[in-house]
Amino acid sequence: MTPTPEELYAQREQRFNDVVALKKPDRVPIMPLYVHNFPTLIKGISNKDAGYDHETRWQSTKEATLRFGWNFAPTNDVLASDFFAAYGNKQMMWAGEEGGLADDAPFQWVEDEYVKADELAEFVADPNGFTFNKILPRMGSRLEGLGQIPLPPLYWFSNSYYLQVLGNMLGIPPLKAALQAMLDIAEAQENTNAANGKYLQEMKDLGYPPTWGAALMPAFDVVSDTFRSLRGSTLDMYRQPDTLLQAIDVMQDATIGLLHAAYAVTGIPRQFIPMHKGAGGFMSDEQFARFYWPTFKALIEASVDAGITPMPLFEGDYTPRLEFLAELPPGKVAAHFDRIDRKKFKEVCGDVLCFWGNVPSSLLVTGTPQQVKDDVKELVDLFGDTGLILDGPGGIPDQAKPENVEALVEAVEEFGVL
Amino acid sequence: MSKELSDAIVGMDEDGAMRLVRSMLDAGADPAEVLEEAKAAMTVLGDKFEREEVFIPELIMGGEIMKGIAAELKPRIKGEAAVADRGTIVLGTVAGDIHDIGKDVVVLMLDVNGYDVHDLGIDVPIEQFVAAIKELKPQVVGLSGLLTLAFDSMKATIAGIADAGLRDQVKIMIGGSPVDEQVCTYTGADGWGRDAAAALRLAAEWTGSAS
Numbered sequence: 014m015t016p017t018p019e020e021l022y023a024q025r026e027q028r029f030n031d032v033v034a035l036k037k038p039d040r041v042p043i044m045p046l047y048v049h050n051f052p053t054l055i056k057g058i059s060n061k062d063a064g065y066d067h068e069t070r071w072q073s074t075k076e077a078t079l080r081f082g083w084n085f086a087p088t089n090d091v092l093a094s095d096f097f098a099a100y101g102n103k104q105m106m107w108a109g110e111e112g113g114l115a116d117d118a119p120f121q122w123v124e125d126e127y128v129k130a131d132e133l134a135e136f137v138a139d140p141n142g143f144t145f146n147k148i149l150p151r152m153g154s155r156l157e158g159l160g161q162i163p164l165p166p167l168y169w170f171s172n173s174y175y176l177q178v179l180g181n182m183l184g185i186p187p188l189k190a191a192l193q194a195m196l197d198i199a200e201a202q203e204n205t206n207a208a209n210g211k212y213l214q215e216m217k218d219l220g221y222p223p224t225w226g227a228a229l230m231p232a233f234d235v236v237s238d239t240f241r242s243l244r245g246s247t248l249d250m251y252r253q254p255d256t257l258l259q260a261i262d263v264m265q266d267a268t269i270g271l272l273h274a275a276y277a278v279t280g281i282p283r284q285f286i287p288m289h290k291g292a293g294g295f296m297s298d299e300q301f302a303r304f305y306w307p308t309f310k311a312l313i314e315a316s317v318d319a320g321i322t323p324m325p326l327f328e329g330d331y332t333p334r335l336e337f338l339a340e341l342p343p344g345k346v347a348a349h350f351d352r353i354d355r356k357k358f359k360e361v362c363g364d365v366l367c368f369w370g371n372v373p374s375s376l377l378v379t380g381t382p383q384q385v386k387d388d389v390k391e392l393v394d395l396f397g398d399t400g401l402i403l404d405g406p407g408g409i410p411d412q413a414k415p416e417n418v419e420a421l422v423e424a425v426e427e428f429g430v431l
Numbered sequence: 432m433s434k435e436l437s438d439a440i441v442g443m444d445e446d447g448a449m450r451l452v453r454s455m456l457d458a459g460a461d462p463a464e465v466l467e468e469a470k471a472a473m474t475v476l477g478d479k480f481e482r483e484e485v486f487i488p489e490l491i492m493g494g495e496i497m498k499g500i501a502a503e504l505k506p507r508i509k510g511e512a513a514v515a516d517r518g519t520i521v522l523g524t525v526a527g528d529i530h531d532i533g534k535d536v537v538v539l540m541l542d543v544n545g546y547d548v549h550d551l552g553i554d555v556p557i558e559q560f561v562a563a564i565k566e567l568k569p570q571v572v573g574l575s576g577l578l579t580l581a582f583d584s585m586k587a588t589i590a591g592i593a594d595a596g597l598r599d600q601v602k603i604m605i606g607g608s609p610v611d612e613q614v615c616t617y618t619g620a621d622g623w624g625r626d627a628a629a630a631l632r633l634a635a636e637w638t639g640s641a642s
Contacts, residue, residue, distance in 0.1 A: 106529060114527070114529070114554070115526075115527055117527065117580070118527040118528075118580065119578065119580065121528075121529050121530070121578075123529070124532070243487070243491070243532050244491055244495075247487070247488040247491040247492060248491070248492065248495060250488055250492075251443055251445065251488075251492050252445075294486055294487060294626060295486065295487050295488075296486050296487070296488055297485070297486050297488075300486075300488060328608075329608060333483075351608070352608070373609070373611065373613070374579045374582075374609040375582075375609065375610075375611045375613040375614045375617075376613065378579050378582055379582060379613055379614060379617040380613060406609065410579040410609075411578075411579055411580060412579040412580055412582065412583065413579075
């Protein structure tokens with residue numbers, strides 16, 4: 014008897030949950046942690062068009078999910094270009110932006126010191142005011158007006174007389190422009206949400222659970238990637254370590270708040286945690302233990318406590334950090350790996366974490382289907398019985414050859430049905 | 432060389448290093464020699480990085496300490512500064528990719544290790560690499576990238592260098608997190624690496640200059 018979509022949905026979710034719980038599933042699932050432009054590029058759609066045309070992007074993601082036998086409906090993590098344009102995003106570059114990237118380039122972060130060294134303490138002392146007056150105007154060219162008004166206590170406006178003050182403040186032209194930008198942000202978000210909502214509903218009707226609800230960066234990465242840059246946060250480690258730690262603590266509060274807020278909105282009990290600066294080589298174990306690990310571990314624990322499966326992407330090489338990873342709650346974390354020594358991982362973390370990802374980009378992009386199958390065979394032999402999910406090093410690479418992505422399915426048929 | 436100055440730099444003691452430089456100058460030391468000593472400490476850091484005793488933060492912080500020392504010393508150095516003599520290297524992040532963290536660390540380490548490094552920046556078009564090779568006649572060209580899109584950009588850049596008749600004049604290294612032997616073969620590069628230590632090894636080998 015053909016299973017109903019509801020049954021398929023439950024079956025797929027169970028398969029994933031079994032893997033995370035380190036139980037042997039019925040078959041090894043293939044799950045891109047996310048996709049960017051792979052689904053649209055294989056249809057000949059430029060990255061520029063994909064960034065603005067949400068309907069096409071999500072529908073292409075649906076087609077790819079069905080074609081390549083993915084277990085969940087992946088999140089298409091291409092951030093909407095009209096959303097960027099709405100506020101003149103200066104932290105990203107994207108195809109289609111005036112003076113931006115070529116049409117075939119994916120969106121990319123522009124790391125910079127958006128918060129200067131001597132401002133970090135200012136952020137810690139007044140995170141709200143500093144974000145409103147300094148960070149937002151630096152993040153978007155259309156938000157610059159927000160830097161020009163004082164942020165008064167809201168009780169300034171607590172009766173009809175005083176509200177005139179607010180009217181006058183809102184009338185300042187740069188602020189009016191920033192408010193218009195805010196409305197444009199809302200509209201752009203509504204557009205992409207509509208296409209995303211349609212996709213998720215269609216996928217649900219076909220029996221596919223969504224992969225994750227929201228992306229949350231560990232507090233250190235927020236401070237390093239988007240406030241201070243690698244150089245800045247490095248200098249802070251040496252020149253003002255206590256202030257750096259205080260800023261990390263402030264961001265940790267925000268991250269935990271966002272964890273709960275995002276779950277309340279999406280209802281999806283899985284959250285993606287992209288990780289950047291904690292990888293091997295980026296700092297010593299001592300620095301990792303002091304600046305990165307405590308807030309990251311607390312985020313994982315808060316997530317598990319809230320009934321949300323955390324999906325950290327250990328980007329870079331985490332082999333040197335395996336002893337830390339072994340401290341995570343066993344059977345609760347969907348751990349995704351970019352580069353790692355597989356055998357050492359099995360030895361140190363095999364009874365704590367499942368193994369997701371790690372099929373190299375080089376194979377998926379420049380290799381042959383046979384090479385991909387050989388790699389999957391190695392993974393299944395190592396982890397098939399103790400929790401394995403197939404994926405590239407961080408989702409399916411944009412430039413992957415379709416026949417190599419199909420080879421993942423063939424490999425599961427050959428030796429991944431357990 | 433002054434062990435104290437080297438220890439201060441390698442030990443990330445920024446204030447101590449600056450104090451030592453000033454006291455050496457006060458005692459009549461030749462500023463050019465002090466600068467060379469400070470640079471030598473950076474190669475010690477490079478060796479420690481290779482042995483995984485220090486990591487990217489120490490290279491960045493070491494570079495920062497060097498910057499402070501150089502600013503103090505350069506105005507006092509008469510005549511031409513010592514010219515980097517281990518070889519010329521042209522380096523950049525390939526077209527379509529704007530990631531620069533890895534490239535910048537490689538540039539820093541090559542520079543302090545005595546190479547004449549020309550950083551072409553990010554999203555560098557093929558023609559710019561070709562023009563730089565014609566003009567600067569480097570022994571080594573470095574192509575950096577983080578995106579999988581960079582695999583094809585690297586391949587096209589190397590083909591462009593060959594089309595310009597320059598392939599035999601340079602050794603080409605590729606670098607970045609997703610790069611491996613397979614990508615090296617795919618692009619037609621001569622060598623690959625994932626960090627600054629690998630770049631230093633290749634550069635030393637190809638320029639025939641022991642470190």
